[in-house]
Amino acid sequence: MTINKYYILPLLLFCLAFVAACNKQPNEINNTKLTDVTLIVNADIVTMNAHQPTANAMAISDEKIIAIGSEAEVLQLIGDYSQRQDLKGTTIVPGFIETHDHLYMSSTISILTDVSPFSTPTLAQAIEKIKHTKPDNEGWIIAFGADQTLYSEKKGPTRDILDELFPKTPVMVFHLSGHGGFANSIALASAGIDENTPNPAGGFYEKDENGQLTGFLSGQPALFTVKGYPNPSPDTAVTAALMRAKKGVTTSSELGIMNEIVLKGLQEATSSASFPVRVVGGYFSTAPDFEVVVPKLKSYETKFLKIPFIKTWTDGSLQGGTAYLTEGYHAHDFGDGGAQGSQDFFNKQVVDMYERGYWPAIHANGNGAVDVALNAIEYAQTTLADKFDPSIRPQIIHAQMTTEDQIKRMAALNASLTFFTTHVYYWGDLHYEKTLGPKRSERLSAMADAFNYGVHPSMHNDPPVSPIDPLLNMWIAVKRTSKNGRILGKEQAISPQQALASYTINAAYQFGMEKESGSLEVGKLADYVVLDKNPLKVPPDEIRNITVLTTVRGGLTTYSAEYELN
Numbered sequence: 001m002t003i004n005k006y007y008i009l010p011l012l013l014f015c016l017a018f019v020a021a022c023n024k025q026p027n028e029i030n031n032t033k034l035t036d037v038t039l040i041v042n043a044d045i046v047t048m049n050a051h052q053p054t055a056n057a058m059a060i061s062d063e064k065i066i067a068i069g070s071e072a073e074v075l076q077l078i079g080d081y082s083q084r085q086d087l088k089g090t091t092i093v094p095g096f097i098e099t100h101d102h103l104y105m106s107s108t109i110s111i112l113t114d115v116s117p118f119s120t121p122t123l124a125q126a127i128e129k130i131k132h133t134k135p136d137n138e139g140w141i142i143a144f145g146a147d148q149t150l151y152s153e154k155k156g157p158t159r160d161i162l163d164e165l166f167p168k169t170p171v172m173v174f175h176l177s178g179h180g181g182f183a184n185s186i187a188l189a190s191a192g193i194d195e196n197t198p199n200p201a202g203g204f205y206e207k208d209e210n211g212q213l214t215g216f217l218s219g220q221p222a223l224f225t226v227k228g229y230p231n232p233s234p235d236t237a238v239t240a241a242l243m244r245a246k247k248g249v250t251t252s253s254e255l256g257i258m259n260e261i262v263l264k265g266l267q268e269a270t271s272s273a274s275f276p277v278r279v280v281g282g283y284f285s286t287a288p289d290f291e292v293v294v295p296k297l298k299s300y301e302t303k304f305l306k307i308p309f310i311k312t313w314t315d316g317s318l319q320g321g322t323a324y325l326t327e328g329y330h331a332h333d334f335g336d337g338g339a340q341g342s343q344d345f346f347n348k349q350v351v352d353m354y355e356r357g358y359w360p361a362i363h364a365n366g367n368g369a370v371d372v373a374l375n376a377i378e379y380a381q382t383t384l385a386d387k388f389d390p391s392i393r394p395q396i397i398h399a400q401m402t403t404e405d406q407i408k409r410m411a412a413l414n415a416s417l418t419f420f421t422t423h424v425y426y427w428g429d430l431h432y433e434k435t436l437g438p439k440r441s442e443r444l445s446a447m448a449d450a451f452n453y454g455v456h457p458s459m460h461n462d463p464p465v466s467p468i469d470p471l472l473n474m475w476i477a478v479k480r481t482s483k484n485g486r487i488l489g490k491e492q493a494i495s496p497q498q499a500l501a502s503y504t505i506n507a508a509y510q511f512g513m514e515k516e517s518g519s520l521e522v523g524k525l526a527d528y529v530v531l532d533k534n535p536l537k538v539p540p541d542e543i544r545n546i547t548v549l550t551t552v553r554g555g556l557t558t559y560s561a562e563y564e565l566n
């Protein structure tokens with residue numbers, strides 16, 4: 001293994017800046033400038049840098065990587081060090097970058113009892129967890145994540161079940177979709193809701209065949225008459241960020257910034273030097289205070305918070321029946337989503353983003369919606385002509401159904417793609433049977449095409465829609481297996497190397513951070529994860545079982561399995 005000129009040059013420049021230090025003996029360097037050098041040895045390092053794919057040792061100082069190569073090479077370059085870490089053959093990869101997250105907005109959920117089908121697959125298990133939940137400050141028992149369609153019993157925690165457990169305490173179990181919930185009798189009574197209460201516009205209080213309330217509140221207008229979500233805060237953001245660090249994430253995102261309260265909360269949270277993750281944000285194009293806030297958006301940025309994006313939606317969701325599919329849904333009763341606005345509306349919106357210097361982050365699930373998004377980007381390019389800024393990188397979010405031609409067009413428009421690949425696993429069977437049918441579901445998250453045409457694809461979990469888990473997501477992209485074991489579109493499977501690129505160097509590119517993170521190179525940030533096994537060396541089926549041992553953001557340990565076990 002060699003340290004080539006790419007690595008020596010930045011070190012030389014570093015030395016030129018501190019000529020006095022470089023002329024001295026190594027230990028003197030240590031006493032002057034390189035006061036805090038950590039030398040990492042015996043590591044199986046996957047750098048994601050094409051010029052030097054692997055290494056065994058790395059030295060970090062002042063948040064950055066100052067040398068990488070073999071132990072002898074690194075030692076020769078750094079001379080001395082203040083701390084030595086023996087990784088005993090474990091693996092280091094660049095820190096994972098979650099390109100579509102709701103770190104802040106979903107952070108309240110991280111402090112609630114989690115009864116999502118991802119953690120409690122049966123209603124019985126969910127009930128067991130609710131039983132052991134302590135009341136909050138206001139005396140309520142609150143949990144999040146119930147879904148009657150995903151629990152194996154195909155039933156939710158209805159009023160009768162909750163009443164039996166909690167006859168005297170109000171209970172609210174929020175629905176996984178965020179658009180409903182289950183309440184017990186005390187909770188309903190506290191809101192003055194009984195069998196005679198009329199349904200609010202945009203929601204309903206479910207009744208059984210005898211006209212009795214079941215406790216299920218459908219739609220936010222019905223939900224919020226009983227109980228609103230606890231507000232996210234800088235404190236809940238820390239809890240959510242630690243959950244991400246535990247999964248190897250060093251850069252997260254919040255693509256749902258909807259007002260100045262959220263901006264202030266994010267600013268406060270990320271102002272702490274120990275905040276566990278970097279955050280990349282996007283402001284809602286539909287925010288009521290958009291015109292007032294966007295001109296001062298940059299003033300909210302911190303060392304760990306960057307806001308390059310403005311977010312818009314061209315359609316809804318596949319599983320919700322609101323995605324815009326040019327050929328419609330496979331099961332005709334499932335849904336019939338169109339575009340959520342005219343082409344003209346999106347054209348103007350995207351031109352406005354370019355003119356303000358912001359990067360368009362465009363939600364588009366169905367192929368119809370992807371067309372609308374690409375048309376709008378192309379419109380901005382032709383309309384703005386000389387004023388069009390080609391350094392702006394528009395991002396298409398989700399892109400569950402795309403044609404090969406659309407991916408070619410993205411490459412031509414310099415647009416990149418973040419795929420919602422977890423759908424193949426969690427909702428793949430639903431897409432096969434109902435939303436897309438056997439043929440189209442093979443093209444769900446067409447990641448292989450995206451790699452072939454060089455559109456820097458990344459992937460995401462979109463928490464809380466699916467739980468944060470980059471290694472599981474990589475396994476899904478490689479194996480393309482649904483929950484029931486169906487293989488969906490083997491041709492779109494990618495290699496473990498490409499899966500890792502999606503979560504590191506490609507993701508960094510999409511966030512405009514590729515010069516500072518996404519790979520392990522001299523001069524880049526020391527953002528990395530220690531894994532018990534190398535995802536490029538284990539049989540692909542085992543990628544999902546790899547354990548995160550340590551996560552490091554800018555040289556700071558943000559998660560340690562060892563510490564957690566103690």
Ligand SMILES: [Zn+2]
Nearest residue numbers: 100102255462
């Ligand atoms: Zn989202």
